Amino acid sequence: DAGVTQSPTHLIKTRGQQVTLRCSPKSGHDTVSWYQQALGQGPQFIFQYYEEEERQRGNFPDRFSGHQFPNYSSELNVNALLLGDSALYLCASSLNDLAKNIQYFGAGTRLSVL
């Protein structure tokens, strides 16, 4: 049973560029959440997708957008990259069931903006 998989593992971009990160949830999970983890910090919630819609959003600008596909996989898009967007981006999947809603994390994509 595959866990949460993210691609790519590492990415280098320059300021102003756009980037797309991908996430495949754990088998059986239907909800995907994205987090940004800056160096030396805890993960910060970006947004969550369920039924192909953004259900909840953290305190991130509109440059951060996402998508969820019918197979529950998800993408995170960041436009007009800034140096401060350099971080580890983590995807977490869960089941839309309050009694069983535990988030499982992927290994992350490390984004470096030069």
Next chain:
Amino acid sequence: AQSVTQLDSQVPVFEEAPVELRCNYSSSVSVYLFWYVQYPNQGLQLLLKYLSGSTLVKGINGFEAEFNKSQTSFHLRKPSVHISDTAEYFCAVRVTRGMNRDDKIIFGKGTRLHILP
């Protein structure tokens, strides 16, 4: 607003000694509590969780945590650490507000556990 405070940014401890990593949270609604571990250059792995029931929760790798509602704490403990426990540990709270499905996870800033030989 909900928040999670990890009182120690770094904790050095000798191998085979006991350790406690402290976590306090603030929330006005029901919470679910978690501890995650992050090994170098890796994602987060769930150590243990408190959803309901017994306040003493046992997790993987010999770790346990105790939920204390009156003190709003969820400290992580291990009676004897090993060099392989060297990692960053994150306390997290998931707040669920029922009908509006507000169920994001809020993380603390992390505690780096250094195991000394």
